[in-house]
Amino acid sequence: xxxxxxxxxxxxxxxxxxxxMLRYRNNGVSSSLGxxxxxxxxxxxxxxxxxxxxxxxxxxxLFGITSNGFLCAFDILVxxxxxxxxxxxxxxxxxYSSGWGIFSICTGVFEVIRPFIYPIALLRAGLxxxxxxxxxxxxSLIAAASFVTAGFLSIYRxxxxxxxxxxxxxxxxxxxxxx
Amino acid sequence: MxxxxxxxxxxxxxxxxxxxxDFDMDIKDGEFIVLVGPSGCGKxxxxxxxxxxxxxxxGTLLIGEDDMTxxxxxxxxxxxxxxxxxxYASQTVYQNMGFSxxxxxxxxxxxxxxxxxxxxxxxxxxxxxxxxxxxxGGQRQRVAMGRAIVRNPRVFLxxxxxxxxxxxxxxxxxxEIKLLHHRLGATMIYVTHDQTEALTLADRIVVMxxxxxxxxxxxxxxxxxxxxxxxxxxIGNPPMNFFHGEIKDGTFIGEGLxxxxxxxxxxxxxxxDNTGKKIILGIRPESFTQGNNHSFTVEITEHLGQNSxxxxxxxxxxxxxxxxxxxxxxxxxxxxxxxxxxxxxFFDEETQDAITAVKAEKEAE
Numbered sequence: 001x002x003x004x005x006x007x008x009x010x011x012x013x014x015x016x017x018x019x020x021m022l023r024y025r026n027n028g029v030s031s032s033l034g035x036x037x038x039x040x041x042x043x044x045x046x047x048x049x050x051x052x053x054x055x056x057x058x059x060x061x062l063f064g065i066t067s068n069g070f071l072c073a074f075d076i077l078v079x080x081x082x083x084x085x086x087x088x089x090x091x092x093x094x095x096y097s098s099g100w101g102i103f104s105i106c107t108g109v110f111e112v113i114r115p116f117i118y119p120i121a122l123l124r125a126g127l128x129x130x131x132x133x134x135x136x137x138x139x140s141l142i143a144a145a146s147f148v149t150a151g152f153l154s155i156y157r158x159x160x161x162x163x164x165x166x167x168x169x170x171x172x173x174x175x176x177x178x179x
Numbered sequence: 180m181x182x183x184x185x186x187x188x189x190x191x192x193x194x195x196x197x198x199x200x201d202f203d204m205d206i207k208d209g210e211f212i213v214l215v216g217p218s219g220c221g222k223x224x225x226x227x228x229x230x231x232x233x234x235x236x237x238g239t240l241l242i243g244e245d246d247m248t249x250x251x252x253x254x255x256x257x258x259x260x261x262x263x264x265x266x267y268a269s270q271t272v273y274q275n276m277g278f279s280x281x282x283x284x285x286x287x288x289x290x291x292x293x294x295x296x297x298x299x300x301x302x303x304x305x306x307x308x309x310x311x312x313x314x315x316g317g318q319r320q321r322v323a324m325g326r327a328i329v330r331n332p333r334v335f336l337x338x339x340x341x342x343x344x345x346x347x348x349x350x351x352x353x354x355e356i357k358l359l360h361h362r363l364g365a366t367m368i369y370v371t372h373d374q375t376e377a378l379t380l381a382d383r384i385v386v387m388x389x390x391x392x393x394x395x396x397x398x399x400x401x402x403x404x405x406x407x408x409x410x411x412x413x414i415g416n417p418p419m420n421f422f423h424g425e426i427k428d429g430t431f432i433g434e435g436l437x438x439x440x441x442x443x444x445x446x447x448x449x450x451x452d453n454t455g456k457k458i459i460l461g462i463r464p465e466s467f468t469q470g471n472n473h474s475f476t477v478e479i480t481e482h483l484g485q486n487s488x489x490x491x492x493x494x495x496x497x498x499x500x501x502x503x504x505x506x507x508x509x510x511x512x513x514x515x516x517x518x519x520x521x522x523x524x525f526f527d528e529e530t531q532d533a534i535t536a537v538k539a540e541k542e543a544e
Contacts, residue, residue, distance in 0.1 A: 171307070
């Protein structure tokens, strides 16, 4: 337990030599968690559309929109944009960006809420099977947990690195700028 | 750190080419050994056999008490610094230096401490976040050395690490390597074709030619008492002057050149006196003095600042003199010189080997 506590502390509240190490090492943990989240998101996307019937019949009513084709297209567009921005976020969190860490957390929160917007409407309309929805939900929650953890790690470790850099002379290639 | 024992190492390639013949040497713990010789003499092959990058055709290699003859390179606990640095272009200096420890799954905190220590020794602490392409040649070579240092190996191997650097940088890096050796007290084996590096860095030098060891000795011994004409010619810039002739009645007689020998020199070459056996008299360019016995006709003068190299002819024999100061000598000028007798060296014309007091006694018996 002591080693797990120590590891948790080293990750979220690095001190001493751990703080110094941040200067020369990338935030690999956030980056890895980000990629896990991204893969889960892609898998969830695949589950959502693998056996879902897209029909022109008005069986869905989401915020007053009944066109299933439109809702489907919008959902796919959101997925694509999200993945693009998440790639950016992962590369920036690798160098302790706080801003992109916040974006990652927000994405994680969105992934918790998202299954209960369009996918559940598909389920209720009988366009998506129950087991597919369950798989989609699990993948979304894994993605959510990964993005939130990655985001918080990036913010906390970035803050620790900035505090450390205030106490030492700057060198070329610093991973963060001291605000 | 460790001692090394190279027992009759040989390297024969499949084609039958014998790259290294009977290399036999004991290296003490903490010693700085330089293998020097012209291209193709087998020095890099010898180093690679020690590293485990080449198989040993015959002979035994011991590092400490351990027989490493057939062990893989990774198990020999040696670190090598290459001529072309061999750094990973996509990794920062920090990552390059810590990479070998990371592969060994060493604790990240320990890796960090070792890397920071090595970077402080080499003056790389401000460069740790840079990639190799952002560094100068000297800095890259220091990163390569730092990567070797963090491994804390038993033996360091250097394969012409300064060959890619300009002359001024080579000079400063030589100093750094020397300081590093003093600091670490490590056993180091260094390969170079540059005899200046050999003379300045080594505790002992191994001069090689065509796969064979010509001489092993301290820089002083190699420079002042070369074992044969090859060593005498290779070591020293400019090389030793050679005069071919024979000994008659205590005088060295070459074509047009007569050099009266001192008692000590005569004792050395007495078995050649009045025998008609051919002998070579060797003398370094800086070992002439002003005198009246020999005339030297100037061809060209090279000014080196503190010294001048005067090329010309000493009584019909091509010769180079190294004179102090800025000599204003023109082509055709004649100066008068003497041989410093204690600096004269003698070689057998047939074998090309140096005639030493021990050899002279044996021949006399």
